[in-house]
Amino acid sequence: MSRHSHAKGRETGPSQRQLRAGELIRHALVEVLREEALAEPVLHEVSLTVSEVRMSPDLKHAICFVEPLGAGVTGQSTSEIVAALNRASKFLRGRLARTIDMKFTPDLKFFHDDSFNSAAAMDRLFTNPRVQADLHRDDEGEED
Template identity: 35%
Template sequence: MARKQDFTAEQHSVRVLKVSERVRHILSELLARQEVHDETVSAANIAVTEVRMTPDLRNATAYVKPLLGAAEDDVVKALRQNTAFLQREVAKRLGLKFAPKLKFRKDESFAEADRIEALLRDPKVARDLDEDDEAAGEQ
């Protein structure tokens, strides 16, 4: 009887990262080739910015960002309506025992980065940062 291979936590997390990156590539390819037969999805250029997998590789959350000002909510809704097709295609191309269940969410990391950058450009914050630099230079 074959013994189940034991993975260390580090090997397991590397595997999760590799599979999530592979899923991201597959989804990006499907969207770039316009293989999803949906008007909203086909009309938008959609970037899959990140895929996060659960440790058991059964669930994946894909973070997407429509480019060129497409309506994010409409695109995410259209992707959710086409989840079954996308899961089937990912399962075929991934070749794992279990295909991950896909969820789609809009990627808000760019908006958060813009918000933080705007805060750092605020004159009050810049003044405080300059004071901290001067205090560090005196020591």
């Protein structure tokens, strides 16, 4: 019987090791993005939030979720910014290798984090007058 046979057939979340490595990479990546001048002109004058880094089980691949702040102000679209980050991923990986203490520096793949858009849509929904009326009607109807 293998060590991991209990997880077969079930989806399990990331291990503690993956979570710790992801946070280590996220913090180091934020520092590198803040301090380094990247060659990609699209990334000049763009502030980024690195919201999450998901690591593969072998810790050799990292999926980095980013949200550009003020992308519309600089005239760059989110997809252009994410594409520029992916083009600069080898450079960023090299810089990460100098700052983190891991056996392997993972390959980086960047994606736009849609959770910010989802949260904004839910906020708009909850501030909708029709939804507010339903919420207040439910509150008045409940008795403790």
